[in-house]
Amino acid sequence: MVRHRKGGKEPHKSSNNETSSSSGSSDISVEKKPFKILSLWKTLVGFICLVVAIYGGVVGYLETRVNTPFDDVKVVQKSGLEVPDRYWGTYRPGVYLGMKSREPWSPVFGLMWYELAAAAQKGIRHWCDQGDNLPTYGWLRHDGVTFGEQLISDPPHQIVTSFVKTPGGAHGGHWTARINVTATARSPGPFALVWYGALDESLGPAAPHSRLWIEGGDILGHTSNLRNFRLNLVPHKGKILHKSFSEAHAEGLHLLKEKFYGLLRGDKHSKIGNIAVLSEDDDVIVKNKDANFVLIQLIVEAPFVLDVVYTTEELPTPPLKGDEFTKSLEEKKKSFDNEFEKKFKLQEKGYRKEDVDVAKAALSNMLGGIGYFYGAGRVQSQYTKESVPYWRAPLYTAVPSRSFFPRGFLWDEGFHGLLIGRWSPDIELDIAAHWLDLINVEGWIAREQILGVEALARVPKEFVVQNNAAANPPILLITLARLVQLRPELFKPQGRLRGTLDRMFSRLQAWYQWFQTTQKGEEATSYRWRGREDDGLQLNPKTLTSGLDDYPRASHPSDIERHVDLRCWMYAAADAMVTIADVLQRDVSKFETTRDQLGDEDLLNELHWSTRTQTYADYGLHTDGVRLVRQQSKKPNENGKMVRVVTTAPQPMLVTSAFGYISLFPMLLKVLKSDSEKLERILDSLDKPDLLWSPYGLRSLSKSSPLYMKRNTEHDPPYWRGQIWMNINYLALSSLKYYATVPGPYKAKAGQLHDRLRENVVRNIISEYRRTGYLWEQYSGEDGKGSGCRPFSGWTGLLVLIMAEQY
Numbered sequence: 001m002v003r004h005r006k007g008g009k010e011p012h013k014s015s016n017n018e019t020s021s022s023s024g025s026s027d028i029s030v031e032k033k034p035f036k037i038l039s040l041w042k043t044l045v046g047f048i049c050l051v052v053a054i055y056g057g058v059v060g061y062l063e064t065r066v067n068t069p070f071d072d073v074k075v076v077q078k079s080g081l082e083v084p085d086r087y088w089g090t091y092r093p094g095v096y097l098g099m100k101s102r103e104p105w106s107p108v109f110g111l112m113w114y115e116l117a118a119a120a121q122k123g124i125r126h127w128c129d130q131g132d133n134l135p136t137y138g139w140l141r142h143d144g145v146t147f148g149e150q151l152i153s154d155p156p157h158q159i160v161t162s163f164v165k166t167p168g169g170a171h172g173g174h175w176t177a178r179i180n181v182t183a184t185a186r187s188p189g190p191f192a193l194v195w196y197g198a199l200d201e202s203l204g205p206a207a208p209h210s211r212l213w214i215e216g217g218d219i220l221g222h223t224s225n226l227r228n229f230r231l232n233l234v235p236h237k238g239k240i241l242h243k244s245f246s247e248a249h250a251e252g253l254h255l256l257k258e259k260f261y262g263l264l265r266g267d268k269h270s271k272i273g274n275i276a277v278l279s280e281d282d283d284v285i286v287k288n289k290d291a292n293f294v295l296i297q298l299i300v301e302a303p304f305v306l307d308v309v310y311t312t313e314e315l316p317t318p319p320l321k322g323d324e325f326t327k328s329l330e331e332k333k334k335s336f337d338n339e340f341e342k343k344f345k346l347q348e349k350g351y352r353k354e355d356v357d358v359a360k361a362a363l364s365n366m367l368g369g370i371g372y373f374y375g376a377g378r379v380q381s382q383y384t385k386e387s388v389p390y391w392r393a394p395l396y397t398a399v400p401s402r403s404f405f406p407r408g409f410l411w412d413e414g415f416h417g418l419l420i421g422r423w424s425p426d427i428e429l430d431i432a433a434h435w436l437d438l439i440n441v442e443g444w445i446a447r448e449q450i451l452g453v454e455a456l457a458r459v460p461k462e463f464v465v466q467n468n469a470a471a472n473p474p475i476l477l478i479t480l481a482r483l484v485q486l487r488p489e490l491f492k493p494q495g496r497l498r499g500t501l502d503r504m505f506s507r508l509q510a511w512y513q514w515f516q517t518t519q520k521g522e523e524a525t526s527y528r529w530r531g532r533e534d535d536g537l538q539l540n541p542k543t544l545t546s547g548l549d550d551y552p553r554a555s556h557p558s559d560i561e562r563h564v565d566l567r568c569w570m571y572a573a574a575d576a577m578v579t580i581a582d583v584l585q586r587d588v589s590k591f592e593t594t595r596d597q598l599g600d601e602d603l604l605n606e607l608h609w610s611t612r613t614q615t616y617a618d619y620g621l622h623t624d625g626v627r628l629v630r631q632q633s634k635k636p637n638e639n640g641k642m643v644r645v646v647t648t649a650p651q652p653m654l655v656t657s658a659f660g661y662i663s664l665f666p667m668l669l670k671v672l673k674s675d676s677e678k679l680e681r682i683l684d685s686l687d688k689p690d691l692l693w694s695p696y697g698l699r700s701l702s703k704s705s706p707l708y709m710k711r712n713t714e715h716d717p718p719y720w721r722g723q724i725w726m727n728i729n730y731l732a733l734s735s736l737k738y739y740a741t742v743p744g745p746y747k748a749k750a751g752q753l754h755d756r757l758r759e760n761v762v763r764n765i766i767s768e769y770r771r772t773g774y775l776w777e778q779y780s781g782e783d784g785k786g787s788g789c790r791p792f793s794g795w796t797g798l799l800v801l802i803m804a805e806q807y
């Protein structure tokens, strides 16, 4: 989907037409009035020039639109120090522990560690990395604003990292981070803790007044916003065996660990034998580069507790450390627990304490996974050959996975917002505001946001560029509307978040309109995800934009295709626009008209209902007769490529063989009326074990589907072809609860299915969390085991809302 599409073919065609028709008319004129030939030719040349100029102008205009910001006041009005309580935070979710501020040029701080005896095998811990194979890590409690506590297990050590912020002053307040290392084995041997500070210079030397240095064993620094600050490393408990430090120059924020390796020198004569210690940096000493990366390495023996105390000059309150910190953290934890129970009532519902703890971890990892990114993505317009940089912008957002996807994803964020909004509408609105400020003048928002060098370093090259024809489900819009329904007082004329929603409106409308125009299908009221490409290698060409990547669609992408999930998303989006426009006292009529049209079941059935299979389906050019076959290689001893072979020709038809999540969308997004017979059909199909039902949740694709758990290419294992995904199970539960609540003939059936599905899903996620230490990206439809990446505390964290029955 990132490759060039069309390459401006369409504008070319129309310009040729115009040129030929104008020369045609000149022939006629020439015949009639020969004496005017000269001036006619002049006119003609002039006209051609004009056409070329207009064409050039149009193309130039279209080319630049892709990275032209939407023309209206930004939704985010206050940032940086203007939002003092969210200024500092664990806004680097991709590292095990990292602090930074919500400021493009924020200094960043973080932790690395290693076990001396095992450093050669296990390496140095820094970025969250699945390859580290830690038995568990993640926030046990985190309120998104003032504190957090995280448990990291790295046998034979256990590390608890916590932080508490002390607000106040005009420079962002103070904070203390605690690193508490205990041993799970009797004589664990020495352990190295490395605390560092670094300046992000990927934005250019725009912060010439920023400095970092080391003095008296502390990290000191200066930036124009923070003025002078200090990080005091205070050992609270335990013994330091050796201490070394370095002032160094790193080539980029993404190369800190590499630089750290480069700074280590063997010291045979230390009191504790041969160890690696930090040394002077030639880049600074010899080459005279500025120090932008300062580190302190402590070699300690567990148990050891270190307090890192960050202070600025002006705040009169003493910073937290030692027992004061312990006390403050305990208080924070207690009030978090109270707030959690008040909001989700899980104890009241009868859940055991151990299960409530899993739910707390799920919420905390969602909040602790919120990052602050700054930079410019790369985007590709349909009208240009080369990709261009987007404008530089901040993004405050949660992330799907700290190890695997530590960056912003558009549709994921819609799901995250369902939970975050329940905890803190202010945080959620701030997140949505940042996303909506990324909309361009066309009304497009890129699906994946890769901002800043740290984020970029983790993305394979072929996925970096975002194409402006690519959509992604508009659930963020639906989430905002849900928040309006749940907390109307915040959005009424005097409400606290009214102004923010009001500034969002023109952008939401533009985004909504962008879908309506760019993702339209050929038939009236039908829609089609753009960006499907048949490269001859995939068993079924992916639809990355739909979010359901390899979920089977029509085997041969074509313009006649129509996608049932997208049509339902558009119904829900129109409905959301009605809710939002209504609370803002704006005109709702055109959204209502679209919603009612898309809610018309006869129209939906004409486009997507199969009377033969009694199911909803996509429509397109399709055949089930496809296979992956290995080609003969020309070279001996070498395997040929796997390619797709088509054994029966594709026909225009409903793709009914792919029964699964998308067949449920008319129910999932509540398009169907509560007395619809089609709803009954869907409900009847839900709890069939040979289709989607499993003791662990609903499978993405029916066991009876030809592509169930099939690889898409030789390198591409199945992804949405049977595995259980929590975002869709959440939608299923939400809709079942809805149909169980509103009057209708299938009320009881829906309620019963809801209860059974909910129990299965909750039981399995919790037991897998206990067994493996993580929430997972997806769960196996065969045995319920966590699969895909971990930790995945994005939408799997919807567990909390499912337990609470808050939809």
Ligand SMILES: *[C@@H]1O[C@H](CO)[C@@H](O)[C@H](O)[C@H]1NC(C)=O
Binding pocket: 160, 180, 181, 182, 236, 237, 305, 326
């Ligand atoms: C450090 O962690 C251990 C084990 O979790 C705990 O018992 C101890 O109280 C902690 N110490 C401090 C000072 O936080």
